Amino acid sequence: HAKRIMAHARPHVRRAIVIGCMSSLREQEILRARPSQVDWGRRLLFLQWDQTKARRGDVVPINAALFAELVAARAEGIALWERIKDDPRLREEYRMRWGIAGPDDIPFVLYRRAPESLPRPISDFHRAWAATLADAGLAGAYTWHNTKATFVTLIDEQAAVSSPALLKQLARHRDIATTERYLAVIDRRKREAVESITAFGEALQATEAA
Numbered sequence: 001h002a003k004r005i006m007a008h009a010r011p012h013v014r015r016a017i018v019i020g021c022m023s024s025l026r027e028q029e030i031l032r033a034r035p036s037q038v039d040w041g042r043r044l045l046f047l048q049w050d051q052t053k054a055r056r057g058d059v060v061p062i063n064a065a066l067f068a069e070l071v072a073a074r075a076e077g078i079a080l081w082e083r084i085k086d087d088p089r090l091r092e093e094y095r096m097r098w099g100i101a102g103p104d105d106i107p108f109v110l111y112r113r114a115p116e117s118l119p120r121p122i123s124d125f126h127r128a129w130a131a132t133l134a135d136a137g138l139a140g141a142y143t144w145h146n147t148k149a150t151f152v153t154l155i156d157e158q159a160a161v162s163s164p165a166l167l168k169q170l171a172r173h174r175d176i177a178t179t180e181r182y183l184a185v186i187d188r189r190k191r192e193a194v195e196s197i198t199a200f201g202e203a204l205q206a207t208e209a210a
Contacts, residue, residue: 001138002150002200006207008135012111012119013128014204015073019108020147021154022066022194022201026053027125027144035074036104043067063194065201070108077106080119090118097121154197 002021006014019030029051037046043062062070081103084090094100098107098121110119111128125144133139 001136001141002204003207004136005132005138005142006204007209009132009209010111010128012109012122013125013132014207014209015069016109016125017147018069018201018204019066020144021150021204022063022069022197023060024148024151025060026148028053031107031109031122031124033108034105035070035077035108038062038070045070061190061194063198063201065198065205066194069201069205073108073110074103076110076119077108078103080106080110083118151197154200155193 002017006017009017016027016030019025019033020027023045025033025047029047032051033045033047037048038044039046045060045062047058047060081100084094098105100106100121107121109122111122112119129144130139133141
């Protein structure tokens with residue numbers, strides 16, 4: 001049903017679905033993630049302690065499909081910054097409401113009320129997710145948490161290096177004490193595991209809107 005849901009989702013929900021299915025990020029982690037938290041060279045997303053449900057920092061490896069999605073989102077953020085940076089009223093509004101002081105502060109997921117309106121950060125997907133499922137004829141069939149479950153299932157089914165221990169680490173169910181330790185555990189097996197599900201992410205990205 002993933003492609004069916006994607007076909008009926010609005011652009012910001014489509015982006016969030018790809019990010020969730022390719023990373024195991026929770027809803028609020030997706031909504032609060034910004035370009036300033038990405039090491040683009042090493043393809044790592046650094047989550048701050050106050051962004052996660054467990055109230056601890058974490059590092060998430062980025063596969064090719066997720067990287068492409070984040071690059072596209074960053075480009076949209078830069079375009080938005082170009083529109084607001086020279087307008088004192090808009091620049092102050094975005095700074096005060098969402099802490100945006102530059103293009104790398106703009107969240108990856110933005111919402112437009114109308115095609116001609118400026119994109120803005122959002123606080124949750126609840127209504128948009130419910131509307132998407134209803135339009136797809138799947139009302140009540142799934143919760144947002146199913147994107148995380150999809151990530152784990154895909155890894156388990158498609159990664160030759162999959163194991164229960166690796167799945168638990170990639171799902172981020174275990175505490176990690178320091179940044180040095182984060183980097184130490186993002187090893188070849190983890191990279192191979194997340195890359196193995198790239199085809200699914202690319203298929204989601206290629207799904208045409210209904």
